[in-house]
Amino acid sequence: MEELQVGIIGLGNVGSGTLAILARNAEQIALKLGFRLKVAAVCSRSVESKQIPPELGDVMRTTDWREVVTHPDVQIVAELVGGTGAASEIIHAAIENRKSVVTANKEIMAACGPEIWDRAIRARINLAMEASVCGGIPIHAVLREGISGDRVTALYGILNGTCNYILTEMEKRGVSMADLVAESQRLGFAEADPSADIDGYDARSKLVLLAALAFGEKITPSDIFMEGIRRITPLDFQYARQLQHTIRLVCGARKTPEGLILFVRPALIPQSTILAGVQGAYNAVWVKGEFGEDTFYYGWGAGALPTGVAVVSDLMRVAREIRNGSPERVSPFAHERLGEYRPVPITLQRRAYYLRFRVEDRPGIIAKLAGILAGRNISLEAVLQEPCNTKHDLPFVITVEQTSEESIRGAVEEMAQLDFMREAPLALPMETAL
Numbered sequence: 001m002e003e004l005q006v007g008i009i010g011l012g013n014v015g016s017g018t019l020a021i022l023a024r025n026a027e028q029i030a031l032k033l034g035f036r037l038k039v040a041a042v043c044s045r046s047v048e049s050k051q052i053p054p055e056l057g058d059v060m061r062t063t064d065w066r067e068v069v070t071h072p073d074v075q076i077v078a079e080l081v082g083g084t085g086a087a088s089e090i091i092h093a094a095i096e097n098r099k100s101v102v103t104a105n106k107e108i109m110a111a112c113g114p115e116i117w118d119r120a121i122r123a124r125i126n127l128a129m130e131a132s133v134c135g136g137i138p139i140h141a142v143l144r145e146g147i148s149g150d151r152v153t154a155l156y157g158i159l160n161g162t163c164n165y166i167l168t169e170m171e172k173r174g175v176s177m178a179d180l181v182a183e184s185q186r187l188g189f190a191e192a193d194p195s196a197d198i199d200g201y202d203a204r205s206k207l208v209l210l211a212a213l214a215f216g217e218k219i220t221p222s223d224i225f226m227e228g229i230r231r232i233t234p235l236d237f238q239y240a241r242q243l244q245h246t247i248r249l250v251c252g253a254r255k256t257p258e259g260l261i262l263f264v265r266p267a268l269i270p271q272s273t274i275l276a277g278v279q280g281a282y283n284a285v286w287v288k289g290e291f292g293e294d295t296f297y298y299g300w301g302a303g304a305l306p307t308g309v310a311v312v313s314d315l316m317r318v319a320r321e322i323r324n325g326s327p328e329r330v331s332p333f334a335h336e337r338l339g340e341y342r343p344v345p346i347t348l349q350r351r352a353y354y355l356r357f358r359v360e361d362r363p364g365i366i367a368k369l370a371g372i373l374a375g376r377n378i379s380l381e382a383v384l385q386e387p388c389n390t391k392h393d394l395p396f397v398i399t400v401e402q403t404s405e406e407s408i409r410g411a412v413e414e415m416a417q418l419d420f421m422r423e424a425p426l427a428l429p430m431e432t433a434l
């Protein structure tokens with residue numbers, strides 16, 4: 001049987017998962033393609049210590065990625081290194097050498113994916129990035145092909161498995177944020193510096209890519225409103241439960257008359273919605289189309305083998321196109337050209353809000369807060385208070401009816417100045433169904 005040769009750079013979690021699948025599933029892959037995918041070369045800084053599956057046969061091993069991107073027989077290079085340093089050089093060098101590229105790198109693709117695609121078009125090679133968002137969920141293929149006939153109007157995602165693990169464990173066990181971050185680090189879910197996950201940066205890069213695929217806009221990551229989960233406490237889950245809601249880090253993209261509103265933020269979502277059932281390190285994406293209405297995608301957002309499946313499937317798709325000499329490459333962004341995104345301020349968004357306070361208890365507090373809300377035309381919906389003995393640090397919650405983010409921000413700023421406030425109030429939007 002004929003072969004098409006690939007080179008794998010980066011043999012960490014994703015690289016090792018990719019090699020395992022290419023070795024253990026070689027027969028199925030060949031049956032599907034009609035030819036074999038042969039791993040010609042692998043590279044990592046400590047390549048000598050890596051286990052290369054023996055089924056792969058004779059494989060060139062190197063610590064120098066340049067030997068892979070210039071290898072005369074390699075037609076597709078998989079960049080599975082991560083970060084924006086060497087990975088960026090690898091992608092550019094591969095394109096220069098007219099090798100197609102498969103990457104799992106959300107950071108690079110969110111920061112300059114459209115420019116890389118332009119270079120790929122000029123070099124007449126292909127570029128694929130399924131593994132960059134939601135690891136094992138084939139959400140790029142869905143947006144690029146499966147529902148590309150639809151017009152997406154809104155998309156909600158749970159795109160960061162670490163945050164989802166922390167929030168769902170907090171909900172189940174009532175454990176603090178600090179303890180859950182430490183636990184995620186012990187389990188290998190979170191990095192030593194957990195900021196990329198819990199402050200929302202990782203989810204934001206993924207939303208840039210999904211929004212480009214779904215809406216055809218070229219988005220600068222910093223144009224997306226972003227808030228992490230650091231301020232969420234077990235108590236917030238108790239109040240959310242009373243309101244028949246839960247809390248998730250929601251990545252949202254919604255078409256409005258003003259344009260596309262984008263956000264990454266913790267939000268209350270009704271327990272009755274399908275997103276609320278997404279537990280632990282799972283990811284999910286809920287898409288609403290103008291014609292096809294709701295579709296929902298769920299699975300592992302990370303992990304060696306689920307992400308490896310995405311990389312191998314990309315290798316197969318690109319290999320097929322190379323083998324068929326297809327000049328009609330589909331853009332990895334699902335649009336021939338992306339439009340320029342004009343940021344729409346989140347302050348225009350209207351939602352009901354959950355406001356959580358910690359105060360030094362004294363008479364007249366509710367009246368004071370209600371006065372501030374009334375002064376901004378915000379209608380109070382409910383006041384909730386769990387039993388609590390500590391008068392000097394008393395938590396309670398107020399929910400308000402739909403209002404603009406601008407009004408709620410103004411109210412929260414004013415409330416934060418009150419002398420009985422222990423900390424600035426926490427304001428979370430209450431999302432409805434899509």
Ligand SMILES: NC(=O)c1ccc[n+]([C@@H]2O[C@H](COP(=O)([O-])OP(=O)(O)OC[C@H]3O[C@@H](n4cnc5c(N)ncnc54)[C@H](OP(=O)(O)O)[C@@H]3O)[C@@H](O)[C@H]2O)c1
Pocket residue numbers: 009010011012013014015043044045046047063065080081082083086104105106131132133134135301302303304307
């Ligand atoms: N982990 C996941 O579940 C997951 C899910 C979706 C997407 N991704 C993305 O997949 C990519 C890889 O992630 P990962 O978790 O597999 O990372 P990782 O475990 O840290 O592996 C990175 C690999 O790259 C190698 N490497 C680093 N710098 C290199 C250089 N200059 N030259 C050659 N090799 C180099 C490392 O070599 P040594 O081992 O020899 O140091 C290591 O083998 C990232 O873009 C990540 O965002 C990961």
